[in-house]
Amino acid sequence: MRRIQRFPGQAMLIAIIVSGLPVWAHEPGAHVHGRAALEIAIDGAVAQVNLNSPLDNLLGFEHAPRNEKERQAIKAMASKLNEASSLFVFTPAAQCRLESADLNSPVLSADLLPPASGSGKSADKNSGASEFSPPASSAAVDAHAELDATWQFQCAKPQALQGVDVQLFRMFPGLRRLDVAIAGPKGQSSTKLSPESTRLKW
Numbered sequence: 477m478r479r480i481q482r483f484p485g486q487a488m489l490i491a492i493i494v495s496g497l498p499v500w501a502h503e504p505g506a507h508v509h510g511r512a513a514l515e516i517a518i519d520g521a522v523a524q525v526n527l528n529s530p531l532d533n534l535l536g537f538e539h540a541p542r543n544e545k546e547r548q549a550i551k552a553m554a555s556k557l558n559e560a561s562s563l564f565v566f567t568p569a570a571q572c573r574l575e576s577a578d579l580n581s582p583v584l585s586a587d588l589l590p591p592a593s594g595s596g597k598s599a600d601k602n603s604g605a606s607e608f609s610p611p612a613s614s615a616a617v618d619a620h621a622e623l624d625a626t627w628q629f630q631c632a633k634p635q636a637l638q639g640v641d642v643q644l645f646r647m648f649p650g651l652r653r654l655d656v657a658i659a660g661p662k663g664q665s666s667t668k669l670s671p672e673s674t675r676l677k678w
Protein backbone atom coordinates (compact mmCIF):
# COMPACT_ATOMS: atom_id res chain seq x y z
CA MET A 477 0.00 0.00 0.00
CA ARG A 478 1.59 3.17 -1.21
CA ARG A 479 1.33 6.31 0.71
CA ILE A 480 1.52 9.24 -1.65
CA GLN A 481 -0.53 11.42 0.56
CA ARG A 482 0.95 14.87 0.82
CA PHE A 483 0.56 17.02 3.80
CA PRO A 484 -0.50 20.55 2.94
CA GLY A 485 2.33 21.94 5.01
CA GLN A 486 4.99 19.98 3.19
CA ALA A 487 5.24 22.18 0.12
CA MET A 488 5.48 25.23 2.28
CA LEU A 489 8.17 23.66 4.39
CA ILE A 490 10.21 22.87 1.28
CA ALA A 491 9.75 26.42 0.04
CA ILE A 492 11.07 27.77 3.32
CA ILE A 493 14.09 25.49 3.25
CA VAL A 494 14.93 26.39 -0.36
CA SER A 495 14.55 30.13 0.17
CA GLY A 496 16.73 29.87 3.27
CA LEU A 497 19.70 28.68 1.24
CA PRO A 498 22.45 31.26 0.95
CA VAL A 499 22.13 32.28 -2.68
CA TRP A 500 25.30 34.37 -2.46
CA ALA A 501 27.35 31.24 -1.70
CA HIS A 502 27.23 30.41 -5.41
CA GLU A 503 28.83 33.67 -6.46
CA PRO A 504 32.54 33.77 -5.72
CA GLY A 505 33.66 37.26 -4.87
CA ALA A 506 30.21 38.23 -3.70
CA HIS A 507 28.89 38.51 -0.15
CA VAL A 508 30.28 35.51 1.73
CA HIS A 509 30.47 35.47 5.51
CA GLY A 510 34.03 35.14 6.79
CA ARG A 511 35.49 36.79 3.70
CA ALA A 512 36.18 40.39 2.81
CA ALA A 513 37.96 42.44 0.18
CA LEU A 514 40.88 44.72 0.98
CA GLU A 515 42.43 47.21 -1.42
CA ILE A 516 45.67 49.03 -0.71
CA ALA A 517 46.91 51.84 -2.92
CA ILE A 518 50.28 53.49 -2.37
CA ASP A 519 50.64 56.81 -4.13
CA GLY A 520 53.75 58.72 -3.13
CA ALA A 521 53.47 59.49 0.56
CA VAL A 522 49.81 58.48 0.77
CA ALA A 523 48.61 54.98 1.54
CA GLN A 524 44.90 54.43 1.06
CA VAL A 525 43.21 51.30 2.38
CA ASN A 526 39.69 50.18 1.56
CA LEU A 527 37.82 47.34 3.21
CA ASN A 528 34.53 45.94 1.93
CA SER A 529 33.14 43.32 4.30
CA PRO A 530 29.88 41.64 5.18
CA LEU A 531 28.78 43.29 8.43
CA ASP A 532 28.49 39.85 9.99
CA ASN A 533 32.29 39.49 10.01
CA LEU A 534 32.67 42.65 12.06
CA LEU A 535 29.49 42.74 14.08
CA GLY A 536 27.81 39.32 14.15
CA PHE A 537 24.61 40.73 12.63
CA GLU A 538 23.66 42.70 9.53
CA HIS A 539 20.78 44.97 10.39
CA ALA A 540 20.03 48.32 11.98
CA PRO A 541 20.26 48.13 15.80
CA ARG A 542 17.10 46.84 17.51
CA ASN A 543 18.17 47.47 21.07
CA GLU A 544 20.78 49.20 23.18
CA LYS A 545 23.05 46.16 23.20
CA GLU A 546 23.24 46.19 19.42
CA ARG A 547 23.82 49.94 19.38
CA GLN A 548 26.76 49.46 21.73
CA ALA A 549 28.14 46.64 19.57
CA ILE A 550 28.06 48.94 16.53
CA LYS A 551 29.82 51.73 18.40
CA ALA A 552 32.48 49.31 19.61
CA MET A 553 33.01 48.12 16.04
CA ALA A 554 33.25 51.71 14.79
CA SER A 555 35.84 52.68 17.38
CA LYS A 556 37.97 49.63 16.53
CA LEU A 557 37.79 50.52 12.84
CA ASN A 558 38.59 54.16 13.54
CA GLU A 559 41.71 53.11 15.48
CA ALA A 560 43.24 52.04 12.20
CA SER A 561 46.84 52.57 13.36
CA SER A 562 46.50 49.32 15.26
CA LEU A 563 44.67 47.58 12.41
CA PHE A 564 47.32 48.37 9.78
CA VAL A 565 50.91 48.33 10.99
CA PHE A 566 53.05 49.79 8.20
CA THR A 567 56.85 49.52 8.08
CA PRO A 568 57.75 51.56 11.18
CA ALA A 569 60.59 53.45 9.45
CA ALA A 570 58.10 54.91 6.96
CA GLN A 571 56.39 56.80 9.81
CA CYS A 572 52.86 56.49 8.44
CA ARG A 573 50.14 58.31 10.35
CA LEU A 574 46.41 57.84 10.07
CA GLU A 575 44.88 60.91 8.45
CA SER A 576 41.25 59.90 8.07
CA ALA A 577 38.81 57.05 8.43
CA ASP A 578 35.46 56.86 6.71
CA LEU A 579 32.91 54.15 7.53
CA ASN A 580 29.70 53.51 5.62
CA SER A 581 26.98 50.91 5.74
CA PRO A 582 23.54 51.05 4.15
CA VAL A 583 21.85 49.70 7.30
CA LEU A 584 23.69 51.84 9.87
CA SER A 585 22.99 55.54 10.28
CA ALA A 586 25.86 58.01 10.18
CA ASP A 587 25.60 58.87 13.89
CA LEU A 588 26.51 55.26 14.71
CA LEU A 589 29.63 55.51 12.55
CA PRO A 590 31.27 58.74 13.71
CA PRO A 591 34.39 60.03 11.96
CA ALA A 592 37.79 59.00 13.27
CA SER A 593 39.35 62.21 14.45
CA GLY A 594 36.50 62.89 16.87
CA SER A 595 35.84 66.23 15.18
CA GLY A 596 32.33 67.23 16.13
CA LYS A 597 32.28 69.69 13.22
CA SER A 598 31.65 67.22 10.42
CA ALA A 599 28.94 65.51 12.47
CA ASP A 600 26.83 68.66 12.12
CA LYS A 601 26.85 68.25 8.40
CA ASN A 602 25.52 64.71 8.63
CA SER A 603 22.64 65.64 10.90
CA GLY A 604 21.00 67.78 8.22
CA ALA A 605 17.44 66.75 7.39
CA SER A 606 18.31 66.47 3.70
CA GLU A 607 20.74 63.67 4.55
CA PHE A 608 18.01 61.64 6.19
CA SER A 609 18.24 57.97 5.29
CA PRO A 610 15.23 55.80 6.02
CA PRO A 611 15.68 53.07 8.62
CA ALA A 612 16.05 49.54 7.27
CA SER A 613 12.58 48.20 6.65
CA SER A 614 11.45 45.31 8.78
CA ALA A 615 10.74 43.38 5.57
CA ALA A 616 14.50 43.21 5.00
CA VAL A 617 15.11 41.22 8.16
CA ASP A 618 16.87 38.40 6.34
CA ALA A 619 18.81 40.62 3.98
CA HIS A 620 22.57 40.83 4.01
CA ALA A 621 24.49 44.06 4.43
CA GLU A 622 28.07 45.19 4.16
CA LEU A 623 30.37 47.80 5.55
CA ASP A 624 32.70 49.89 3.49
CA ALA A 625 35.69 51.48 5.23
CA THR A 626 38.31 53.78 3.74
CA TRP A 627 41.40 54.87 5.61
CA GLN A 628 44.06 57.28 4.51
CA PHE A 629 47.59 57.29 5.91
CA GLN A 630 50.30 59.86 5.31
CA CYS A 631 53.88 58.58 5.46
CA ALA A 632 56.76 60.90 6.40
CA LYS A 633 59.35 58.59 4.82
CA PRO A 634 57.48 56.78 2.03
CA GLN A 635 60.74 55.47 0.50
CA ALA A 636 61.06 53.23 3.59
CA LEU A 637 57.58 51.79 3.15
CA GLN A 638 57.79 48.11 2.26
CA GLY A 639 54.63 46.54 3.57
CA VAL A 640 51.93 46.33 6.19
CA ASP A 641 50.87 43.88 8.85
CA VAL A 642 47.08 43.54 8.76
CA GLN A 643 45.64 43.08 12.25
CA LEU A 644 41.98 42.91 11.25
CA PHE A 645 41.75 39.19 12.07
CA ARG A 646 42.86 39.71 15.64
CA MET A 647 40.31 42.49 16.16
CA PHE A 648 37.47 40.74 14.31
CA PRO A 649 37.48 36.96 14.83
CA GLY A 650 34.52 36.60 12.45
CA LEU A 651 36.87 37.50 9.61
CA ARG A 652 38.62 34.42 8.21
CA ARG A 653 39.98 35.48 4.85
CA LEU A 654 40.89 38.66 3.03
CA ASP A 655 41.16 38.93 -0.74
CA VAL A 656 43.74 41.67 -1.18
CA ALA A 657 44.52 43.87 -4.16
CA ILE A 658 47.62 46.06 -3.94
CA ALA A 659 48.56 48.95 -6.19
CA GLY A 660 52.08 49.76 -5.05
CA PRO A 661 55.23 51.40 -6.38
CA LYS A 662 56.11 48.17 -8.21
CA GLY A 663 52.73 47.74 -9.84
CA GLN A 664 49.62 45.78 -9.06
CA SER A 665 49.31 42.44 -7.36
CA SER A 666 46.74 40.39 -5.54
CA THR A 667 46.97 37.92 -2.71
CA LYS A 668 45.04 36.40 0.16
CA LEU A 669 45.47 36.88 3.88
CA SER A 670 44.25 34.71 6.75
CA PRO A 671 44.63 34.73 10.55
CA GLU A 672 47.80 32.67 10.00
CA SER A 673 49.21 34.95 7.32
CA THR A 674 48.76 38.68 7.93
CA ARG A 675 51.79 40.34 6.35
CA LEU A 676 51.84 42.11 3.00
CA LYS A 677 54.98 43.20 1.17
CA TRP A 678 55.38 45.20 -1.97
Ligand SMILES: [Zn+2]
Nearest residue numbers: 530532620621
Ligand atom coordinates in the same frame (compact mmCIF):
# COMPACT_ATOMS: atom_id res chain seq x y z
ZN1 LIG B 1 25.44 38.46 5.18
